[in-house]
Amino acid sequence: MTTNNWLEKDKKQLHPVYHPKSHANALVIERGEGVWLYTVDGKKILDGMAGLWNVNVGYGREELAKVAYDQMKSLAFTSNFSGMTNLPSIQLAEKLAGFAYEGLNTTLFVSGGSEANDSAFKTARYYWKRKGKPTKYKVIARKGSYHGVTLAATFATGLEKYHTMFGPAMDGFVHIPAPNPYRYEGQLKGDENIGQAAARSLEEAILRENPDTVAAFIAEPVMGVGGVIIPPDDYFPLVRAICDKYEILFIADEVITGFGRTGEWFGLKHWNVKPDILSFAKAITSGYAQLGGIQISDTLRDAIETATEPEAFMHGYTYSGHAMSCAVGLKNLEIMEKENYPQRAKELGKRLLEGLQTLKEFSFVGDVRGLGLVCGVEIVSDKESKNPDPAMTMKIFKAAQERGLRTRPLGNTLAFSPPLSINEEEVDEIVKRLGAAMDGI
Numbered sequence: 001m002t003t004n005n006w007l008e009k010d011k012k013q014l015h016p017v018y019h020p021k022s023h024a025n026a027l028v029i030e031r032g033e034g035v036w037l038y039t040v041d042g043k044k045i046l047d048g049m050a051g052l053w054n055v056n057v058g059y060g061r062e063e064l065a066k067v068a069y070d071q072m073k074s075l076a077f078t079s080n081f082s083g084m085t086n087l088p089s090i091q092l093a094e095k096l097a098g099f100a101y102e103g104l105n106t107t108l109f110v111s112g113g114s115e116a117n118d119s120a121f122k123t124a125r126y127y128w129k130r131k132g133k134p135t136k137y138k139v140i141a142r143k144g145s146y147h148g149v150t151l152a153a154t155f156a157t158g159l160e161k162y163h164t165m166f167g168p169a170m171d172g173f174v175h176i177p178a179p180n181p182y183r184y185e186g187q188l189k190g191d192e193n194i195g196q197a198a199a200r201s202l203e204e205a206i207l208r209e210n211p212d213t214v215a216a217f218i219a220e221p222v223m224g225v226g227g228v229i230i231p232p233d234d235y236f237p238l239v240r241a242i243c244d245k246y247e248i249l250f251i252a253d254e255v256i257t258g259f260g261r262t263g264e265w266f267g268l269k270h271w272n273v274k275p276d277i278l279s280f281a282k283a284i285t286s287g288y289a290q291l292g293g294i295q296i297s298d299t300l301r302d303a304i305e306t307a308t309e310p311e312a313f314m315h316g317y318t319y320s321g322h323a324m325s326c327a328v329g330l331k332n333l334e335i336m337e338k339e340n341y342p343q344r345a346k347e348l349g350k351r352l353l354e355g356l357q358t359l360k361e362f363s364f365v366g367d368v369r370g371l372g373l374v375c376g377v378e379i380v381s382d383k384e385s386k387n388p389d390p391a392m393t394m395k396i397f398k399a400a401q402e403r404g405l406r407t408r409p410l411g412n413t414l415a416f417s418p419p420l421s422i423n424e425e426e427v428d429e430i431v432k433r434l435g436a437a438m439d440g441i
């Protein structure tokens with residue numbers, strides 16, 4: 001069958017984040033190996049996005065297929081609602097205890113990042129009710145953030161286009177400026193820098209809303225979908241101190257930055273900051289099975305553990321602690337530890353960033369940034385005005401795809417987040433193909 005035949009049949013499927021224009025000429029992928037994807041019409045594409053920031057160990061891993069097969073054969077699924085449990089979920093929760101951050105020893109498993117964030121918001125509300133502060137329910141998030149598409153995650157997300165057709169907005173989500181070093185949209189006061197100004201905007205929002213109504217602050221350590229935004233070094237330590245001052249729980253959305261992507265196992269490690277709740281998903285299984293979760297601090301765990309029966313934690317999903325997914329997660333972690341992925345991300349990320357920075361010679365490349373193996377190339381009409389140029393960004397994206405390189409256009413930023421299993425030559429190939437695409441425009 002031809003690609004067009006497949007795409008005709010594909011019309012029976014509604015794709016996520018869909019518009020007919022964005023799905024025209026979709027790639028039909030048949031198989032993957034390492035960092036490479038192969039289409040039904042024989043094209044070989046370097047996946048510069050590791051799927052959706054998640055296929056950290058690369059495609060076609062025999063060990064993961066085997067573990068899934070064995071687990072499905074012996075036990076694919078059991079209820080994990082209280083009263084029953086299974087071995088892979090016990091083992092994975094044990095492995096994860098304290099793995100990301102000291103003091104985060106309890107995991108609630110879910111199926112993906114949006115569910116993780118909804119669970120984080122509900123757990124924050126639950127906690128404050130248990131502490132006798134039921135008026136604390138609001139969540140402060142940043143403009144430009146992406147937290148998923150369940151109803152609460154949609155309105156925590158700070159990107160308008162995800163709200164437009166799904167309003168009215170849910171009550172209780174407030175957005176503040178993000179610490180974007182290239183284009184900060186807030187105001188600087190006196191001699192303060194962007195990190196300090198963005199942190200101040202959090203304190204101001206808490207006071208404006210009234211601290212007695214605010215349950216939590218949520219942030220991605222490195223903003224992904226919002227354009228790969230890396231905060232200044234002082235931002236997160238200041239944010240942590242402000243959260244402590246006003247009794248606000250800090251939720252780290254590490255759905256992208258978790259499991260080695262940025263050169264540390266988890267993103268906030270770069271700034272020596274610890275969250276109260278951690279949301280994770282994606283690379284926990286490198287995309288080989290659907291799995292996510294939240295990890296909660298011992299203080300939050302105690303509040304759940306010591307509740308009366310009417311205050312029970314009535315939250316969780318059919319697929320919480322899915323046996324096959326947890327078995328895959330365990331094996332995937334073993335591979336990432338054995339192959340030392342955070343270190344690889346650090347070293348190869350440096351090489352990728354240096355390579356991408358050479359493209360600054362193009363008049364339309366405004367900014368190139370990265371942390372570990374997540375990078376962004378921001379496209380502007382010219383370097384002086386810094387005016388975003390999404391049309392040019394799309395052109396470069398398409399030209400790169402014609403040259404067998406998959407990136408992701410996010411507004412006027414091209415994102416790169418390849419598998420952490422990538423090697424030096426493949427990193428150089430990303431830069432070469434992107435350079436050729438820009439050259440041909």
Ligand SMILES: Cc1ncc(COP(=O)(O)O)c(C=O)c1O
Pocket residue numbers: 052111112113114115117146147148149220224225253254255256281282
């Ligand atoms: C930071 C972040 N949070 C949450 C999500 C939502 O995850 P999912 O699509 O698995 O629901 C994503 C997805 O890209 C994400 O990047």
